[in-house]
Amino acid sequence: MSEVERVAVRECAEEVLRRLAGEHAVLREDQWRAIEALVVDRRRVLCVQRTGWGKSAVYFVATALLRDGITAEPGDPPAGPTVIVSPLLALMRNQVEAAARAGIRARTINSANLDEWSEITAEIRAGEVDVLLISPERLNNPDFRDNVLPGLAASTGLLVVDEAHCVSDWGHDFRPDYRRLRTFLAGLPGLTPVLATTATANSRVTADVAEQLGDALVLRGSLERDSLRLAALELPNPAHRLAWLADHLDRLPGSGIVYTLTVAAATETAEFLRSRGFAVASYTGQVEDSARRAAEQDLLDNKIKALVATSALGMGFDKPDLGFVVHLGAPPSPIAYYQQVGRAGRAVEHAEVILLPGPEDVAIWRYFASLAFPPEEQVRTVLDALSPDRPLSTPALEPIVDLRRTRLELMLKVLDVDGAVRRTRGGWLATGEPWTYDTARLRRVAEARTAEQKTMIEYAGTTACRMEFLRRCLDDPEATPCGRCDNCADPLFDAEVSAEALAAAQTFLGHAGVEISPKKMWPTGLATVGVPLKGKIGPSEQILPGRAVGRLSDLGWGDRLRALVGPEAADSAIPEEMVAAVVEVLKGWAHGQDAWAQRPAAVVSVGSHRRPKLVDSLAERIAAVGRLPLLGTLTSTHAGDSGPRGNSAQRVLALHDAFAVPPEMAEALRDLHGPVLLVDDMSDSGWTMVLAGRALRQAGAPGVLPLALAVAG
Template sequence: MDDVELRSEADTILAELVGAPRGEARLREDQWQAVAALVKERRRALVVQRTGWGKSAVYFVATALLRRRGCGPTVIVSPLLALMRNQVEAAARAGIQARTVNSANPEEWGTVYEEIERGATDVLLVSPERLNSVDFRDQVLPRLAATTGLLVVDEAHCISDWGHDFRPDYRRLRSMLTDLAPGVPVLATTATANARVTADVAEQLGTGAGEALVLRGPLERESLRLGVVRLPDAAHRLAWLAEHLDGLTGSGIIYTLTVAAAEEATAFLRQRGFPVASYTGRTENADRLQAETDLQENRVKALVATSALGMGFDKPDLGFVVHLGSPSSPIAYYQQVGRAGRGVEHADVLLLPGKEDEAIWRYFADTAFPPEEQVRQTLSALAGAGRPLSVPALEAVVDLRRTRLETMLKVLDVDGAVKRVKGGWTATGAEWLYDAERYAWVARQRAAEQQAMRDYVSTAGCRMEFLRRQLDDEGAAPCGRCDNCAGAWADSSVSRETLTGAVKELDRPGAEVEPRRMWPTGMPALGIDLKGRIPVKEQCSAGRALGRLSDIGWGNRLRPLLTGNAPDGPVPDDVLRAAVAVLADWSRSPGGWAPGAPESAKTPGGTGAPDATGRPVGVVAVPSTVRPQLVGSLARGIADIGRLPFLGSLSCTGPDGTHAVRRSNSAQRLAALSGSFTVPEDLADALAATAGPVLLVDDFTDSGWTLAVAARLLRRAGAGPVLPLVLAVAG
């Protein structure tokens, strides 16, 4: 078949895909070049094109052409569940049978694999996490590699650890690329790859198959009008949203940096009468589906979302994207704002930066590859175990938080130093080199991205040009539309009434503190005889905090008190009043202790709590060597206002008189805390004399293990239910 006939067939498929009459849809020349490379030349190609360019049209048209020529199914690796759902629907329009395998549909996996075996599926969309699961890697992946007709790597920047969104699970693609049958084409796509990432991904694609074809286009988005609105504080930003959301065309996305901020903004906007929905990592899958559908059908004005919505939400007429807080990377920012204006002539993109943004960047920035000593420690533990070790078991011997430990293991897996098997991980014995220079460069890259984002906010130059230059777009030029090119177009004013409402919303304190119910795995290996479920009579009850450090209300007010270099001092009056208000609300809530509360509700934390309680009979403080005045004055202030006896504090028994614990995994934290506290004799006497519920007061909780250890000691000393009250919860 010559090029003319192939092009005509491709355009017919495109018309079916987009629902256009035959002859009224035609691939652009750059899209056709990619299709021809895949179908006619069977090449490996990397397509770096702006969001909305039509990358999915390339791989669906190529799929249909290859399937008609007897090739096996297309495998698309994508991290985006929302995009998967959109693409399954799009493929069906062109008669392409597409199925997905991801964390949201495990009950369908068996049926999907059976359909692939009998050739009934044209496209299989797979999340990168599936690539690294033992069963999929060992049983399904080899069959796919042998029968795949086209491999598509969506969001291919995730392959490269030079990129802003590196995901170790993607590195498993290296082995699949090597195992593909000769002549199987491969397409990698992304909208956000600078020159360094492009070169890295192209090199990985070309493994064993010659040099990959790179098709890179301009990243200009002519429909987008970019702007920055600088406001004094979080209350002003919420008030601005409430007063200006109606003025933004159509429906859109409001991005926040944290789950807490998304929930706060959603609650406030709903109070003001806006139909909005929250979309975060805590949102249940069914609720996510409903939220996506509601936005697609314009039943909501906006989704208030974290990066959980990701890059893959496909709504061509999305009219705006607003960021309530600044992302830490201009490349990630470009990708998120690229959701807007794909199928309309005009869309507004606004950034509302906050003073708290950098504190949130720092909190979530602990993603650097661990030091060599910890990596070697992990390899040694695996080599000496004589059996697979689970991640919880490794936590007992490696001082890393679980997410960081898991990421490290995935990198080592791809590098061939460890292998994931049934029951955990094993060492392969293969030689492994620690690439300190590369890891240090990546860390510097992250710092440079943060500085670039600061520069984006403050620049007097064209904002679109700035973002395009961050992506090494050689054609970057002033857009003529942004607030710096054409003048400020977004009014920053807010009314006193709306601002008062926002302040009131953010001033409302209160967040739940979830108690620990199970001891970490592996404690006996550390010489600590704790395992399984914590006995009910030794458990800490559910508690309360003023707020989360990641929220935009009380988080902003508490961070200055609780940072490592903050001076110690008495608890501020407004913070003490808020703590008392939280206690009052807690007492009246289900699970509270107020007189007349339903007996069925009188369990701290509700269902599953240790035992029923009543009004606390006293206050106990967790000792603090960092902020003793803050914690002491908080505990005594609550006791005085609540007319409760202050029963005393636990004692620190560490070698230096402290109980300092680094931010690490659960096993290491508990090991550090074990034996760090005792109940002084006078406190034990007071507990025995009162024999009722006690409030346990501390400044901050992250893992919950300090509260769990302290509660266990108090319960063993005769206290009733232990009700923790802290100023802040991490996360």
């Protein structure tokens, strides 16, 4: 194409951009270079550009030009729809609305609109869809992969991979479903352009993604964000951090996001801020999709001051005038942190970005790191259990390997992408292809994660420019001091909190008591490992709803509970502070809205192999305070421990016949006129309490009320 013709294409591109972003919008030079490479040269392009640079404008403009046939030869059919692979529903909804402004017809296929799939597929075949947004999980759905994906790949006019760092296991948010893009790429016609975009890729991730794309043009820009003012404040404990938020939230401009590291922290923080009169909503992976949508819209409409969110909101939320981002706890890497704070300040002159790290952050990072790819022995166990012709579901595999459902699914997805297994209707099949456990690479990735965590701690404590620090972490060669952060200029905020807010936070966090919900069903697949339990747990064997002091991830009780029952905690007698907390829980349980139907008539402790002093002393103190008979300890014959993240089937397999009620305890149980209070240190999967309680019920206990110090998670 001649230079004159390229100029004409650029003029058309500028016209589309004005429809999309307003009459004064002008393409940046790198935006045009990307569009030119996609539309004119039909190349593959990787854009590594800061949030707010306009990556979505590139693919919407390119879509319009391709669909209009601007560069098509006479007689060529119109280009097929653009397919955008995007990780979050929030981004999809924003993108559909943005496309409509430019006259681009966009549809989405995701888990929230299953009833529309047939209609959308028909519209695609009729040429009525310009842009189709799909989640990476769709790529590994058997029906979609086998029945939709081949035809879609053959007809795609442009493939867009958003948040492309997820393709790389060096990236901070690696997702194995993204690796299925290799299959999609292989099925594209020869000159189909491909665009990959991300704002958070260092040199190693950039090189990895570019290699997977093939011969790609890499457009990497400056990561400076001149609207962001970064700060970090060291506060002594969670109560001070909540009090700081209550004192300063009104001072923060506009509306924004308060990020937390755990679901429990997000829920607690939102509840506390609402109790202080703030309009906020929580946003986590455990919130229903309809409630998340409503919360997103309320923030977009400035009806609330903040979303209190986990990393479920980490990518794709598009609110250009977001005025602040506060982190209650530090993310595990500067790259992830830069990605999250990048949501703010895109269309405002100044946005405040404040980090409130805590000493508990390291323990939370360690927990999530422990959920990484399993050891080779467990992987081989799964591979050996699978056959090439009889699929096994994930629940059917759980009794075979001691991995929780989410971690098992993650492992199977990686094996699927590697070609060792294949997902089909009904579960997973072995392919018979040779597979090698890449120990060296997994070790290098783990080491990289550890290094990132150390760097994040350095960021919190640095006296140098914070923006320059982050940009250097992302290998930005243009990184220079920003002149705006709390280290470059006078800080806008200090660590002072009011006595009133601190007292309120301490009272709020000092409240003890969370419910332990009883199990109603046995895990599936137990018969395959010789355990004769299935279906509903019989009423005569069920335990009642229980209570714990708190969760290990709680802001208020988390630190204190981890000190007693964490993996590195020594066994010792129950401290007085925790006895007082347990007594408060029992009082609330007796008189609260969901009070027990009958007061406990006796106390039994669960025999602990790890913390016998702690559990026995707790049971003794409860019996003494409540003036209840202590019937003794129910000891398990299972000496091992599945660990804090074992799955339900494995726990039942280990413990289904492990509890034997001594004759003297059984005799006492039959004489009771009320339930037994069953005491343990921690409820993780919940099955220890269920199976110990089942043994007590079978021995004659009228009922069982489980009580634990902590709930995992």
